[in-house]
Amino acid sequence: MTTVVPVSGGDFRPYEVVVGRGLMAELGERMAPLARGRTVVITDETVGRLHGAAALASLKAAGVHGRLLTVPPGEGSKSFAELERVIDRMLAFQLDRKDVVVALGGGVVGDLAGLAAALFMRGIDFVQVPTTLLAQVDSSVGGKTAIDTPRGKNLVGTFHQPRLVVADIDVLATLPERQLRSGWAEVLKHGLICDADFFDWLSGEGAAGAAGDPGALERAVVRSVEIKSAIVGEDEKEAGRRALLNLGHTFGHAIEAELGFDETKLTHGEAVALGCALAFRFSVEIGACQPEEGAKVKAALDAAVLPTRLTQVGAFRAAALVKRMAGDKKAEGGRLTLILARRIGEAFVSKDVDAAAVTAFLEREIAGR
Ligand SMILES: NC(=O)c1ccc[n+]([C@@H]2O[C@H](COP(=O)([O-])OP(=O)(O)OC[C@H]3O[C@@H](n4cnc5c(N)ncnc54)[C@H](O)[C@@H]3O)[C@@H](O)[C@H]2O)c1
Numbered sequence: 001m002t003t004v005v006p007v008s009g010g011d012f013r014p015y016e017v018v019v020g021r022g023l024m025a026e027l028g029e030r031m032a033p034l035a036r037g038r039t040v041v042i043t044d045e046t047v048g049r050l051h052g053a054a055a056l057a058s059l060k061a062a063g064v065h066g067r068l069l070t071v072p073p074g075e076g077s078k079s080f081a082e083l084e085r086v087i088d089r090m091l092a093f094q095l096d097r098k099d100v101v102v103a104l105g106g107g108v109v110g111d112l113a114g115l116a117a118a119l120f121m122r123g124i125d126f127v128q129v130p131t132t133l134l135a136q137v138d139s140s141v142g143g144k145t146a147i148d149t150p151r152g153k154n155l156v157g158t159f160h161q162p163r164l165v166v167a168d169i170d171v172l173a174t175l176p177e178r179q180l181r182s183g184w185a186e187v188l189k190h191g192l193i194c195d196a197d198f199f200d201w202l203s204g205e206g207a208a209g210a211a212g213d214p215g216a217l218e219r220a221v222v223r224s225v226e227i228k229s230a231i232v233g234e235d236e237k238e239a240g241r242r243a244l245l246n247l248g249h250t251f252g253h254a255i256e257a258e259l260g261f262d263e264t265k266l267t268h269g270e271a272v273a274l275g276c277a278l279a280f281r282f283s284v285e286i287g288a289c290q291p292e293e294g295a296k297v298k299a300a301l302d303a304a305v306l307p308t309r310l311t312q313v314g315a316f317r318a319a320a321l322v323k324r325m326a327g328d329k330k331a332e333g334g335r336l337t338l339i340l341a342r343r344i345g346e347a348f349v350s351k352d353v354d355a356a357a358v359t360a361f362l363e364r365e366i367a368g369r
Pocket residue numbers: 044045046047050073074075078105106107108109111131132133134135138139140141142143144145154171172173174175176179182267268269
């Protein structure tokens with residue numbers, strides 16, 4: 001069964017997220033009304049090899065001319081250098097304002113291609129065809145596009161909403177296990193933010209999704225997209241409620257930056273898992289949340305073989321992590337903003353968090369206490 005989740009609200013043009021099986025074959029047909037001219041399919045080398053031909057064949061069958069533009073796989077492609085190269089190729093292909101970019105890949109391709117589309121001739125349309133679980137449940141929806149700088153994650157970017165998102169559950173069959181589990185962290189995050197029943201299902205019967213069961217994956221993708229769509233519709237530019245989607249990310253992004261964005265050490269999803277565990281433990285420590293809730297979060301993450309302790313990941317300095325956290329986009333005047341929780345399913349934005357308390361907390365975590 002195919003599910004269509006609408007994304008609408010605020011100032012942006014509404015669009016649909018289509019979730020189901022066998023959708024790659026329908027890509028051309030679904031895109032034809034948007035792509036009056038040509039498309040460039042931006043992908044990475046791995047996804048291009050596995051799914052590029054199917055995407056191009058589907059476009060061709062619908063009379064849409066497409067060509068592939070390939071970037072190296074990995075977080076390193078979210079860079080000024082790669083952005084420049086991609087835009088230069090788009091100019092060399094003589095794309096014009098009526099042409100459409102297709103982002104075929106995980107969150108890295110989506111963030112980079114989305115930013116290239118936003119900048120090219122001051123902005124052209126783009127379509128997200130997410131091929132990782134993480135991209136299907138999170139990065140393909142909501143219009144955040146960005147590259148990293150050595151100073152931090154996603155520090156240069158725009159809000160540029162896609163015209164359409166096509167999430168084919170079948171493409172997840174080729175995804176390595178570790179990537180599937182990374183995406184699962186963002187799925188669990190959606191339950192933790194605002195849907196305790198969803199979290200309970202994910203921790204029980206639904207956990208089959210983390211092991212690749214397509215039925216459970218489909219349900220997890222649909223519910224995640226519904227949750228994200230509702231939040232983005234209310235607050236596109238993260239003036240308030242959208243910051244909840246950053247649960248686990250203030251810690252997570254700092255940890256990723258300290259590891260030099262090396263996903264062989266820690267993927268984004270793993271960083272989010274660890275960040276969620278830390279956010280719940282800190283919430284317990286300040287008395288906002290009961291210890292049993294933190295334990296349930298850790299159990300769900302452990303079951304998905306995701307990290308929950310800094311000591312599992314590497315050696316860190318608390319002061320260095322807190323310095324990174326103060327440079328996060330949610331920080332105001334260097335004062336920390338954290339997403340904390342009252343219970344599973346009820347996260348809240350906490351501004352002006354005491355940096356000394358966070359440092360002391362992290363020192364204990366680093367010492368394994
Ligand atoms: N814009 C947003 O709202 C948002 C949300 C969450 C994450 N992100 C960003 O997304 C990025 C992480 O995305 P990701 O986890 O998808 O990583 P990724 O894009 O690097 O993909 C992970 C790996 O899986 C491979 N791959 C992708 N699809 C495949 C498939 N179907 N079969 C086999 N291999 C496949 C890729 O080549 C890559 O090596 C981070 O940069 C993060 O900051 C953005």
